[in-house]
Amino acid sequence: MGNSECLADGLTAVPAKETHVWYRKFMTEYPSGLQTLHEFKTLLGLQGLNQKANQHVDQVYNTFDMNKDGFIDFLEFIAAVNLVVRGKVEQKLKWYFKLYDADGNGSIDKKELLNIFMNVQALNGQQTPSPEEFTDLVFHKVDINHDGELTLEEFISGIEKDQNLLEIVSKSFDFSNVLKVICSGKQPDTGGFLQTI
Numbered sequence: 001m002g003n004s005e006c007l008a009d010g011l012t013a014v015p016a017k018e019t020h021v022w023y024r025k026f027m028t029e030y031p032s033g034l035q036t037l038h039e040f041k042t043l044l045g046l047q048g049l050n051q052k053a054n055q056h057v058d059q060v061y062n063t064f065d066m067n068k069d070g071f072i073d074f075l076e077f078i079a080a081v082n083l084v085v086r087g088k089v090e091q092k093l094k095w096y097f098k099l100y101d102a103d104g105n106g107s108i109d110k111k112e113l114l115n116i117f118m119n120v121q122a123l124n125g126q127q128t129p130s131p132e133e134f135t136d137l138v139f140h141k142v143d144i145n146h147d148g149e150l151t152l153e154e155f156i157s158g159i160e161k162d163q164n165l166l167e168i169v170s171k172s173f174d175f176s177n178v179l180k181v182i183c184s185g186k187q188p189d190t191g192g193f194l195q196t197i
């Protein structure tokens with residue numbers, strides 16, 4: 001039963017009743033009400049990574065840490081769950097954009113994209129296309145006005161309509177893996193969502 005709920009699409013917020021269950025689980029696992037970076041990595045089974053891969057996971061964590069206090073609180077956690085479980089492609093692309101725009105200036109330059117994909121490669125292993133090829137490909141296809149910067153609009157409309165690019169972008173943080181962790185935890189008999197990895 002848990003799985004079909006998890007495949008629901010759309011921007012419906014996590015229902016209040018469900019939020020309550022999440023809250024209890026979250027507070028049981030993190031009594032301080034805050035999830036640390038270390039706990040985040042443990043939850044997703046991402047420990048013992050090399051430096052570049054670690055850097056990537058840190059950046060993912062920072063994207064979820066919306067108030068930038070260095071921790072993920074319950075509201076940030078539930079927003080992340082919402083995005084993973086119910087986010088539409090466009091919402092996910094917005095999130096990826098934030099992840100790629102390392103300096104937060106509202107556009108992605110070649111260096112930022114290359115850097116991210118080198119870190120992703122460190123995390124996921126050798127990829128085809130290579131980070132260099134992928135960066136060139138993205139800019140070739142998506143940078144409509146050829147100014148060497150990708151705006152949010154260019155990024156979303158360009159990636160959304162290109163299945164190939166969309167697939168590669170999705171690998172830079174695999175929501176389906178996270179979904180598995182979340183879904184397996186939603187089944188009552190598995191002993192809690194954090195012991196299932």
Ligand SMILES: [Ca+2]
Binds near residue numbers: 065071
């Ligand atoms: Ca926070």
Ligand SMILES: [Ca+2]
Binds near residue numbers: 101104112
């Ligand atoms: Ca930037």
Ligand SMILES: [Ca+2]
Binds near residue numbers: 143144145149151
């Ligand atoms: Ca541009």
